[in-house]
Amino acid sequence: MKGYTWRISLIFIFIIASCVYLTPTLVDTLPKWWSGLLPKDKIHLGLDLQGGTHLVMEVETQKAVEGSLDLIATDLEDSLTAQNLRFKKIGRLGGDKVQLTLYDRGSADKVQALVKKKYPDLEALPVFDEGGFVNMQLRINEKEAQVRKDRAVAQALETIRNRIDQFGVSEPVIQREGMNNIVVQLPGIKDPKRAIELIGKTARLEFKLVDETVNAATATVGSIPEDDELLSEKRTDPQTGAVSETPLVVKKKAIITGELLTDAQIRIDSQYNQPYVAIEFNSTGARLFDQVTAANVGKRFAIVLDNNIYSAPVIRERISGGSAQISGSFTEKEAADLAIVLRAGSLPAPVKILQNVTVGPSLGRDSIHKGLMAGLIGVLLVVSFMAMYYKLSGMVANLGMVLNILFLMGALSALGATLTLPGIAAIVLLVGMSVDSNVLIFERIREELRLGKTPHAALDAGYDKAFLTIMDSHVTALITAAVLFQFGTGPVKGFAVSLSLGIIINLFTSLVATKVLFDAFLDRVHVKRLSV
Amino acid sequence: MELLKKTNIDFIGMRKISFLASGLMAIIGLIGIIAIARGTANMGIDFSGGTEMQIKFAQPATTQSIRDALAKSGIKEAELQEITGGNQVLVKMHKSTGKSADQVAEALKAGIPGNTFTVESSTEIGPSIGEKLKQDTLVAVALSMLGIILYIAWRFDFKFGVGAVVATMHDVLAMIAVFYVMHREVNILFITAVLTIAGYSLTDTVVVFDRIRENMHKSIKDPMIVIFNKSINETLSRTIITSVTTFLAAVSLFLFGGEVIHDFAFALVVGVVVATYSSIFVASPIVALWEQHAVETKVEAV
Numbered sequence: 001m002k003g004y005t006w007r008i009s010l011i012f013i014f015i016i017a018s019c020v021y022l023t024p025t026l027v028d029t030l031p032k033w034w035s036g037l038l039p040k041d042k043i044h045l046g047l048d049l050q051g052g053t054h055l056v057m058e059v060e061t062q063k064a065v066e067g068s069l070d071l072i073a074t075d076l077e078d079s080l081t082a083q084n085l086r087f088k089k090i091g092r093l094g095g096d097k098v099q100l101t102l103y104d105r106g107s108a109d110k111v112q113a114l115v116k117k118k119y120p121d122l123e124a125l126p127v128f129d130e131g132g133f134v135n136m137q138l139r140i141n142e143k144e145a146q147v148r149k150d151r152a153v154a155q156a157l158e159t160i161r162n163r164i165d166q167f168g169v170s171e172p173v174i175q176r177e178g179m180n181n182i183v184v185q186l187p188g189i190k191d192p193k194r195a196i197e198l199i200g201k202t203a204r205l206e207f208k209l210v211d212e213t214v215n216a217a218t219a220t221v222g223s224i225p226e227d228d229e230l231l232s233e234k235r236t237d238p239q240t241g242a243v244s245e246t247p248l249v250v251k252k253k254a255i256i257t258g259e260l261l262t263d264a265q266i267r268i269d270s271q272y273n274q275p276y277v278a279i280e281f282n283s284t285g286a287r288l289f290d291q292v293t294a295a296n297v298g299k300r301f302a303i304v305l306d307n308n309i310y311s312a313p314v315i316r317e318r319i320s321g322g323s324a325q326i327s328g329s330f331t332e333k334e335a336a337d338l339a340i341v342l343r344a345g346s347l348p349a350p351v352k353i354l355q356n357v358t359v360g361p362s363l364g365r366d367s368i369h370k371g372l373m374a375g376l377i378g379v380l381l382v383v384s385f386m387a388m389y390y391k392l393s394g395m396v397a398n399l400g401m402v403l404n405i406l407f408l409m410g411a412l413s414a415l416g417a418t419l420t421l422p423g424i425a426a427i428v429l430l431v432g433m434s435v436d437s438n439v440l441i442f443e444r445i446r447e448e449l450r451l452g453k454t455p456h457a458a459l460d461a462g463y464d465k466a467f468l469t470i471m472d473s474h475v476t477a478l479i480t481a482a483v484l485f486q487f488g489t490g491p492v493k494g495f496a497v498s499l500s501l502g503i504i505i506n507l508f509t510s511l512v513a514t515k516v517l518f519d520a521f522l523d524r525v526h527v528k529r530l531s532v
Numbered sequence: 533m534e535l536l537k538k539t540n541i542d543f544i545g546m547r548k549i550s551f552l553a554s555g556l557m558a559i560i561g562l563i564g565i566i567a568i569a570r571g572t573a574n575m576g577i578d579f580s581g582g583t584e585m586q587i588k589f590a591q592p593a594t595t596q597s598i599r600d601a602l603a604k605s606g607i608k609e610a611e612l613q614e615i616t617g618g619n620q621v622l623v624k625m626h627k628s629t630g631k632s633a634d635q636v637a638e639a640l641k642a643g644i645p646g647n648t649f650t651v652e653s654s655t656e657i658g659p660s661i662g663e664k665l666k667q668d669t670l671v672a673v674a675l676s677m678l679g680i681i682l683y684i685a686w687r688f689d690f691k692f693g694v695g696a697v698v699a700t701m702h703d704v705l706a707m708i709a710v711f712y713v714m715h716r717e718v719n720i721l722f723i724t725a726v727l728t729i730a731g732y733s734l735t736d737t738v739v740v741f742d743r744i745r746e747n748m749h750k751s752i753k754d755p756m757i758v759i760f761n762k763s764i765n766e767t768l769s770r771t772i773i774t775s776v777t778t779f780l781a782a783v784s785l786f787l788f789g790g791e792v793i794h795d796f797a798f799a800l801v802v803g804v805v806v807a808t809y810s811s812i813f814v815a816s817p818i819v820a821l822w823e824q825h826a827v828e829t830k831v832e833a834v
Contacts, residue, residue: 048792056661058660193634352658353656353658354657354658354660354661355655355656355657355658355661356633356654356655356656356657357653357654357655357656357657358633358651358653358654358655359652359653360650360651360652360653362588362650362652363586363652363653363792366790367790367792370788370789370790371789371790371793373788373789374784374785374787374788374789374790374797375784377784377787377788378780378781378784378785381780381781381784382777382780382781385776385777385780386777389773421790421792421793422721422724422793422796425785425789425793425796425797425800426728428781428782428784428785428789429728429778429781429782429785429800430781431777431781432774432777432778432779432780432781432782433732433735433774433777433778433781435774435777436735436774436777436778439770439773439774439777440739440770440774443767443769443770443773447766465746468742469738469739469742469743472687472738472742473734473735473736473738473739474735475683476680476683476684476731476734476735476738477731477732477734477735478731479676479679479680479683479731480676480679480680480727480728480730480731480734481728481731483672483675483676483679483727484672484676484724484727484728486672486675487668487669487671487672488720488724491721492720492721492724495724495728496724499728
């Protein structure tokens, strides 16, 4: 009893576990009895192998802060008007302030009290006189701004997740990365361009009244009233694809925004066979819409999405009931996507695409095929070299190498790690490196044999003396692999995962697995000469 | 079978030639690093920012016709590279051009009518990502070097640690030198290959160092250079064999692994050769000379 039964059992347990974990990957359809605790996931393939789109997006969080300051300004306008406090102007100033211009100090005191009650988080700067008016500034402090930025990213993440879910992508990855970035992975996506447009759209829906007193055709940004803005309506001719732009002057202040929507669905107009998006307001929205349409019959309102006018219909009658429709010159797909973004809600701030990597499915298949091919040839070359050079012992090393790969694949599958093309390269490289430990041991054994030791003594001495060297060399290799893991993204991370797992597993196969084979063999068979 | 019988080569004695060759490599490598820092080397778009597309045509298309089609749509600064097999071409544009993958596809559709194509892959990277990657890479390289010095210094002693790091730096510089001279692309995969080889080279070096340490304990009286030479010769067979097996694996990746990892595999092949060389001709001679010097000064002091 040399105590190698437990080692052999361990090896067999590992072999069985690896095979169990690899079954879902290797078998197309799992048998019926394959259930319960048995693993069902295939090895995760990186986007470079299965095709798909990898996006890194930056949420322009500063815009979110500015947006919330704009909201505060609007809200203050309403509150002051409601309390009969006269003011000249209220608006956002720069990226962190709201400025109120008042007529006298008296009302300034009242306003100050009101602001303090309503917005305790805002810092009120000292009041100062300028050009006969009293100026009051409210500043959002760093910490509060940071909270808003943080919330904006979290909200954007949620909205993007919603949109992707409704768009229908299997196994998407949507993650926050660092302070402002969001990473989106869409495996196997067919129409990446459409998906990117859908995800990246801010989708800020606003209903704004058209200012008919200004002639839009001759208006310039400078010539229009201060509370108006110049937008344009884009129309694409479905036959020619030509885009025409019609300028329109609208009120800056939106009467209704997309936040008041409860639903948006695509419908087809039966008369013209044109797609449109039917929207439903919530109760607040419905009441507002009712009031606004009642007060403005005969006027036009513009339906504005991300500062582009979709359509500007004339209000023919009061619309109650809380439903409306957005029509425009869009295709069915565009209308469907618009309905999705309206349902999922708008992004709290615009997003910018920093990185967009798209791999087609055929390239991915090609990469897998070539990677496996290279691996197979590499294995064959190494196996025949080892068999030639170390004969039977070489075959033991080869067995160790095969176990190494089997365990590595099993571990990748069990840990749910992602296999990328560089990851495959790491495995192929490990084929060459994994025999290294055995080469070290064999060379030692040869030396000990030359000194005249018996096969078994030489074997033990070889393993013993090589042990520290193998440990040292593995630890140093592991240091770099760990650093790569820490800093790498995507494919490189896949490489680091395969490499570090392989190095650890290699320690086991070379020090335990091959040794036990020799031990078991030498114990049973009396050998005069070691085939090394 | 045995490739090498008992050898007795004076490796340390060859240091004049090897140091000269290595020094030259290192200088070219340093020039390469300066070129990389200044962005004048052949940088991958993951560092420089920009757009890269792999396009597969239905029928053969010459690079000239593609270049003309792109130029017609105002895309003039695209680098084109033919990919062997299957009418494929790689289009690369750096951030300065500011053209998107969609624009390239439109230009090709308009400029080469009658030859349909599919976009096999497209990558668009903003400049800020590239900057962050550059910083991360520097930190990664610095951290792994530090980790290595500390580990070797702990397991052996400081002189060995320095020797190992000099040898590893030498390998890194040599790989950069080869890529720089051959004008191959420096991208994140190249850096990955460099760090992998750094780990591999160290494995090689550690094995030789281990033997040196063992022999230093065994024969205290022998001069350092003799001990070092003996150790290198004793481990030579193993060094060569491991290099051969790893080399075989890397070469098969290079030849059969496909276009995506072609340069990566090439870097590995170069790295394996350089790493083997450096563990014999760079790491040990440095430590040997240093130890020798230390012994001599000690003798003089007595």
